[in-house]
Amino acid sequence: MAPRGPARTSRAPVGARVARQGRVSRGRTRRAAREDALGGQDFIYSQRSGVEEELFKGSVLGVDADVATGEHREREFRTFAALDGFHVPERFAERVATHVVKNLLKDKGALGATSPALILGIWGHKGCGKTMNVELACKKMGLQPIVTSAGELEDSTAGEPGAMLRRRYLTAARAMRETGKLSCLIINDIDAGIGKFKDDLGTVNNQITHGTLMNICDNPTIVSEGLVWRTDSKSTNARVPIIVTGNDFSRLYAPLTRDGRMDLWMWEPTSQELVEMIHAMMKDDGLTTACCETLVATFPNQPLDFFGALRARVYDDAVSDFVFNVGLDGLNDSLVGLDERRRLKLGDVTITLERLLACGRNVVGEQENVNNIQLAREYMR
Structure with missing residues (x-):
């Protein structure tokens, strides 16, 4: 008996296969467009790049989605919650x-x-x-x-x-x-x-x-x-x-x-404007207007941020004492550890005119070192 050949499978005519493939392709296209309308990357980055959103908005009021244009997403307005207590001339x-x-x-x-x-x-x-x-x-x-x-x-x-x-x-x-x-x-x-x-x-x-x-x-x-x-x-x-x-x-x-x-x-503030701004910054520390006038007179050529740096320098001694008491190996648990009961806080810091003047002389000395030594000239020879 002669061996039987491979079974023949019935195949649809070429025209039917092309029509079915066309329906599948159109279905995928509609599904991809629907996914873009629901939040695909093209939709998120640019509605006006050709992606249209008719699923929810319809075509009566337009197909541009508000979120895609950035009109209702880009809200970068500055708030001033951290600017309480300061003075503007x-x-x-x-x-x-x-x-x-x-x-x-x-x-x-x-x-x-x-x-x-x-x-x-x-x-x-x-x-x-x-x-x-x-x-x-x-x-x-x-x-x-x-x-x-x-x-x-x-x-x-x-x-x-x-x-x-x-x-x-x-x-x-x-x-x-x-x-x-x-x-x-x-x-x-x-x-x-x-x-x-x-x-x-x-x-x-x-x-x-x-x-x-x-x-x-x-x-x-x-x-x-x-x-x-x-x-x-x-x-x-x-x-x-x-x-x-x-x-x-x-x-x-x-x-x-x-x-x-x-x-x-x-903008170049006068001495009086500088005193007023410094006093607003340090009045909660107990400094009077006369103290601020003394600071400005002692350091006449320094800008506003110089006096803010002096206030920050006063905290250095308290921070150094904190590090000494806790120890270098205990800083992790004391500052960011998961057990909040083990976290420590910095004690009260007293800011006085004498301490500010001392810090000011140190900062001025560092400024002069940067201007006088100029190591970059040595390196660039």
Whole structure:
């Protein structure tokens, strides 16, 4: 008997197989789109990249999801819970308030053809209280700013810092119109982020950030976001005042700092303003105004942060006693151990004028060593 060959299997016609594969492919496509609408990576990063959300919103009010645009996710407003008890000089607060108010009046059409500068550039020596006083002035005005640091002005992706500034600007603009609360955009140490230093060629992000700020200054109520570039005034945003701080604005691109775009204001506190700020910082320690005047007279060329460092130095002796009593091998359990009953607290510290003066002389000596010895010159020979 001849061996039986392999059994034949019935196969569907080619047309039927193609139709079935098409239905499976379309089903996978619909399922993938549904997964994106429910929170896939494409949906999270950019709704406007082609991913549409019709599952919950439908197509009547539009398919753009609010969460994808960042409109309701990017809430980076600064709170001032840790700034209680500090003092902002009246001269500083009035300068910030004038800049904010005149820009908001321009947005309401109260200034007519007058167009104030959108950016207030506060510059001065290191440690003189520019950043802290800006936040104190905002707190005094009841203003909720969005704060950007110099480190955020660079990114591994070209163009991201400029896009981030536009998003935050529009977030502040929407907040003012939707909540009725004042807001502004603050950029701290801008010269450290996008300034040009010696032998520094700069980056694409430096150029884009300069260009973005210049464009916002020229068109403060028509700011684009994402892939949609706005060129008309059919839907305008609120005008948001911008405040930047830095030490040397000559390192910035000159057209950004020109009159009409940026109001430059140098902050250098007087001796009396310095005494008032120091007294507000140390009054809970029992120091009087006369003690603060003695400190300023003894160290006349020192900025505000110098006196804050003196206050921190006073705690060094108490911390050293704490370490001696606990022992190096017991620090883990005493500070961060899981057994809270074994954790110890630092005892009361008494701050006196004499102790502050002694700490001040030590800090000044260290400053002089850094300036005089300059070991870097030895290393670079």
